Amino acid sequence: MAIERTLLxxxxxxxxxxxxxxxxxxxxxxxxxxxxxxxLKLDREKAxxxxxxxxxxxxxxxxxxxxxxxxxxxMIVEGEEAVxxxxxxxxxxxxxxxxxxxxxxxxxxxIMKNIVHASDSVESFEREYKVVFSDDEIVAW
Ligand code: CMP
Numbered sequence: 001m002a003i004e005r006t007l008l009x010x011x012x013x014x015x016x017x018x019x020x021x022x023x024x025x026x027x028x029x030x031x032x033x034x035x036x037x038x039x040l041k042l043d044r045e046k047a048x049x050x051x052x053x054x055x056x057x058x059x060x061x062x063x064x065x066x067x068x069x070x071x072x073x074x075m076i077v078e079g080e081e082a083v084x085x086x087x088x089x090x091x092x093x094x095x096x097x098x099x100x101x102x103x104x105x106x107x108x109x110x111i112m113k114n115i116v117h118a119s120d121s122v123e124s125f126e127r128e129y130k131v132v133f134s135d136d137e138i139v140a141w
Contacts, residue, residue: 004082005035006119007128008090012070014115015039019107020073023116026089026103032079036138039073042131050131053124059112066112074132083125086118 010023027034042050047064054060077086091098095108095115108114119125 001080003078003080004122004125005076005078005129006082006086006125007117007132008075008077008086009117009132010073011067011113011115011117012072013066013110013113014107015071015073017107017115019115022107023073023103024075027075027077027086030079030085030089032077032082032085033141034075035078035140036076036133037073038075038133038137039071040132041071042068044068046131050128063112076129076133076138083119083122087120090116090118 008023008027010020014020014023024034024037044064047067048055051060051063051067054063057063079085089102091102091104093104093114094111095104095113096111098105098108098114100106103116104114119128
């Protein structure tokens with residue numbers, strides 16, 4: 001087992017639906033540590049960089065439109081195997097297929113408007129967190 005960090009975003013639909021507290025609460029109840037937390041609005045350039053792995057997908061432009069449509073809340077979360085633990089907590093991408101008890105399973109009926117994003121690997125975290133945080137915003141505790 002290893003202590004890992006992961007990036008968790010509450011997307012514009014999650015903010016609009018007043019689910020910031022619910023997401024943070026689940027992270028804390030699980031026993032994970034929040035090392036950095038902020039609200040921001042991604043511009044197009046940052047959003048395209050953030051989702052660069054999806055640039056050839058048919059939904060890429062719509063995804064960039066969506067993630068830049070309103071504020072998001074970004075957090076860096078740390079804990080034992082945090083990458084896979086948080087992915088399990090958020091559930092499958094498509095809210096209609098996500099298990100009840102997961103964030104998407106409990107709050108989303110859509111494949112794009114799915115409330116949250118979480119890094120799918122340590123390598124993805126290392127790339128993604130730099131789009132939204134600088135290293136001096138991370139508080140190790
Ligand atoms: P996320 O975990 O942030 O990673 C990429 C995002 O693209 C995903 O959540 C969804 O918001 C969106 N997405 C993935 N697949 C599709 C799809 N088939 N159609 C529309 N949006 C999608």
